[in-house]
Amino acid sequence: MSNDELTKAILNVFKKELGIMGDVLPTELLASIKKNITPELEKLIEKNGYVSKSKYESLEKLVEQLEKRIIDLEKTL
Secondary structure (H helix, E strand, O other): OOHHHHHHHHHHHHHHHHOHHHHOOOHHHHHHHHHHHHHHHHHHHHHOOOOOHHHHHHHHHHHHHHHHHHHHHHHHO
């Protein structure tokens, strides 16, 4: 589950818990809540030993580049 999906799920829980009030919340308020909870969710996820999909993909790309550099260096030796 991506961070965006997780954030949407939490916002849906907020709406559900608020009942009928959740249906009349302004979209600006929901956008503000999303903006504020996303960084906190990322911290919580990382604190539990996980990384976001985007960070994982960035690290994976970096590892591939480093492996290629090592292979190229080994060939020159």
